[in-house]
Amino acid sequence: MSQEFDIKPELGLAVGRFLYSQFFRTPPPPSQSFANQTVIVTGSNVGLGFEAARHFYRLNCAQLILAVRSVSKGETAKEDIVRSVKHRTDADAIQVWPLDLSxxxxxxxxxxxxxxxxxxxxxxxxxxxxxxxxxVAVENGWEQTIQVNVINTLLLALALLPKLAQTKSEFPDSIPHLAIVSSEVHHFTKFVEANAPDIYARLNDEKAFNGGDRYNVSKLLEVLFVRELVARLNTAATNHSTSTSAPTTSTSTSPVVITLVNPGLCVSQLDRDLPRPLQLVLGLLRLLVGRSTEVGSRTFVHAASAGPASHGQFMSDGQNQDVESWIYSDTGRQVQKKVFDQTLKVLETRRPGLAESVGLTVRV
Incomplete structure (x- = not known):
């Protein structure tokens, strides 16, 4: 495979930033109200999603959707949340809906x-x-981590964007938020697959599979896609405003605040599918360095109430943070556009017209 892009992550800087965050930064407990709001949390029967859902219910959201693979486990999670939040007795405010991103x-x-x-x-x-x-290959031969973490996560995001925008239109006091949970591990990959003519063909080639790097790559793909998505949506909005002679401002006028959120290393269920020896090693690391599940989940709630300055940003510890430095370079801009265009084409095959529904076009 030819070397079109020579990606060199700054690993020392990334490790230092990670350790500083883990040992010296603690996201504050969220206290903002979500009264009258409808909140959806995917993967919310265990771990970070579960604790975030508990926060949203405690903070008085009007309706909470637990989107889970196992409805029975979701119902158990619902019972736990209702039992733990003493000032509310409206269990019917929580619904459990099935969602399998594979x-x-x-x-x-x-x-x-x-x-x-x-x-x-x-x-x-x-x-x-x-x-x-x-x-692990799933639907039509797609590698499972890419299918779940990237393609169908982004498919769901774009499919729900019009509903979020509609909420802003019909309920002007609302500031809708789409928070995609990413990770600081996007700093740690050289993303060699970016050099393939077809990135996803390479990622779905079992012979080229690098299990140790696959999660890192999946989180980088999220970062690159969301950054380019927001940039193109902002451009489309500016062009529309200019064509209609509407006033423009230098700040984001997006009806939906889209963020990437990094919870940090936390005690969670993320490693449950790994080989047992690796589970034990990572479990020990999480116990020594990791945050509690509840503390990590606070970052989700902060992202769900972030101001317009966080639109398109990568958030850690409840604050905006830079992504990996090479992403800001010319190489980064080229890789970001390549990832976005190839990803959007895949998404269009799964729901034709998806790009147009959010104000985008597919580039040939």
């Missing part, structure tokens, strides 16, 4: 149900994800 059919069915059954959607936290170091 299945495109399930992903699109969930998005369609949201559009038809929910009058409004104010917050979507896309937390569901996997970390799998072994090759």
């Amino acid at each position: 299945s495109t059919e399930s992903t699109l069915a969930f998005a369609d149900r949201v559009k038809t059954e929910l009058p409004r959607v104010d917050v979507v936290v896309e937390n569901a994800g996997i970390n799998n170091t072994t090759w």
Whole structure:
């Protein structure tokens, strides 16, 4: 494979920033109200998603959707949340809906149900994800980590964006948020797959599979796609405002605040699919360095209420933070556009017209 892009992550800087965050930064407990708001949290029956859902219910959201693979486990999580939040007794404010991101059919069915059954959607936290170091092929031969963490996560995001924008239009006091849970591990990959003519063909080639780097790559793909998505949406909005002679400002006028959120290293269920020896090693690391699940989940709530200055930003510890430095370079801009264009084409095959529905066009 030819070397079109020579990506060199600054590993020392990334490790130093990670350790400083883990030992010297603690996201504050969220206290802002989510009254009248409808909140969706994916992967919310365990771990960070579960604790974030508990926060949203405690902070008085009007409706909470637990989007989970196992409805029975989701119902158990709902019971726990209701039992733990003493000042509320309205268990019917929490609903459990099935969502399996390894299945495109399930992903699109969930998005369609949201559009038809929910009058409004104010917050979507896309937390569901996997970390799998072994090759597993799912639907049509797609490698499972890329299918779940990237393609169908982004498919759901774009499918729900119009509903979030509609909420802003119909409920002007709302500031809808789409928070996609990413990770600082995007700093740690050389992303050699970027040099392939077709990035996803390379990622779905079992012979080229690098299990130790796959999760890192999946999180980098999220970062690159969301950054380019926001940039193109902002350009489209500016062009529309100019063509209609509407006033423009230097700040984001997006109806939806889209963020990438990094919870840090936390005690969680993320390693549950890894080989047992690796689970034990990472489990020890999480105990020594990691945050509690509840502390990590606070970052999701902060992202779900972030101001417009966080639109398109990578958030850590409840604050905006730089992504890996090479992403800001000419190489980074080229890789970002390549990832975005190839990803959007994949998404269009799964739901034709998706790009147009959010104000984008597919570039040939």
